[in-house]
Amino acid sequence: MNNESIKNANEAPEPVGLYPHARKVGNLLFLSGVGPRQRGSKQIPGVTLDSEGNIKSYDIAAQCHSVFKNIRLILEAAGSSWDQLVDVTVFLTNMKDDFKVYNEIYAEYFKDNQPCRTTVEINNLPTPIAIELKCVATIDM
Template sequence: MANENANLNSSKAPEPVGLYPHARRVGNLLFLSGVGPRERGAKQIPGVELDEHGNIVSYDIETQCHSVFRNVRYILEDAGSSWEELVDVTVYLTNMQDDFAAYNRIYAEYFKDNQPCRTTVEVNKLPTPIAIELKCIATIITL
């Protein structure tokens, strides 16, 4: 991105569910909007089974974690940053008691080399029928 203060939408990450960009660059910082496990152009959410009313019947937190981390990577790379440039990650889980151990194990696999600051909180519900969402800040190295 040429502009130092610009919104960015990735061509690979799932479409935003509201009026917001995937990320916003401000100087050498990149602020990502909340990123979930949905896939671009797909109605089915990886690791989620819904009933006919759109309510969650079951979900696989491990599948959702892998999908969320992939989407974050897509946004970072499309913005001219990378996984290694993440400096802060806020994680929202809808079921801390049942999902934290699996999420924490998978998180450790993805972040063993780069360890950004992290906050993990439980929320009652997310805007779509998902069990995890990430909010991230990364740097962009300009040459």
């Protein structure tokens, strides 16, 4: 596989490790996990941290909107689009408290395009966020 298959978006948040925003394989685009962080900033939309970097409070709605914005930025930079999403895996750190709000916001963004979806609760994510998405989209050859 060559480096031409690696796709990065200048506007999306920098990866927190050695991985691309996305990788094209055939007519599929595989996105790495995408959270709500903003490029070039330590601030995370909807998250308030204490002096030791622990989550003091968070707004799942603000994080959802930011994640979906980041997904769109990556898709478009790679030559795909929102309506070409075919599979979405959602990781939530608090399914009990956040699922209802997340599910309502998800329905707003995906009312016209309905990719397959899996939502799972996990213990935590590598940065102090409450949601991350892993997506697959089609991409024109």
